[in-house]
Amino acid sequence: MKNDDFLDKDSFYSEGGFQVTNAAKSFLATSASWGKFLAIMGFIGTALMILGGIAMMFVGAISNSFSTGTTMNPFGAFGGVGIGLLYLFLAIFYFFPALYLYNFSSKTKSAIRNSDSSELEQAFKNLKSMFLFLGVTTIVFIALYVLGIIFAMIAGASM
Template sequence: MQNAITELEELTLNGASRSFLKETAKWCKFLSIMGFIFTGLMLVGSFFIGALYENLPQTQAMPFNVGGMMTGFYLVCGLIYIFPIYYLYQFSVKMKKALISKDNDVLAKAFEMLKSHYKFIGVFTIIILSIYILAAVVGIIGLVASS
């Protein structure tokens, strides 16, 4: 007789599960390729947007270089976004390979890549929400101080 832990370690994929995972891998590959393309466009476009901001007429003197700041912002955003796209692409490739070869180790690596993708997106979301909350607090303090 097997204990509960051993029973939980045995998980088989039926035909429907394999089909769903195969379709999911295809969509993930499509989305990751589109992500790579748009991230590349963002990185290339970051230099053009900086030049665009530099050529706009200045209505008032800016204490900093707006064009350079925009270039830096888009470069950082593009570089950050490469990681979750890479994880998603690796999931799709490894999942397809695991379904063809029926290799549990490759399947585990595929799910590890999916976990990394969602972990990155989750941590990044927490960071962005924290920045929004901090900006709101600073804004409220600024309103209160100016009244």
């Protein structure tokens, strides 16, 4: 098989003869343990972002009620409520990779413990979903950075 034919349907998707060695099982178990740790840290981070977003909305609302026409809101034009909503959006966005990683870790451990190929398949499906989510997110942010740089150059040239 040539390197170019890595995803060749006839060779790549053959059902017979593919086995997971004990060394590979050990590597998967270690990966699953660290994945579970990172996923739990992701859930904790998500919870802290939600609490921070709620706190920002609360503090921003109070700050706006005490502001007069002559004093500046410390949160700027966006306001604490806007920053709090941004935190909540980012928390929801941050939750999904952690969930996919947690599912991968749990299903991998279960598959190794029970020698269950279908469970291992589901584990890898979650790993694929996590990488797909992170890959698409990376592409979107790169595009936003490029647009931001172009916009900044146009705005700078027009001054």
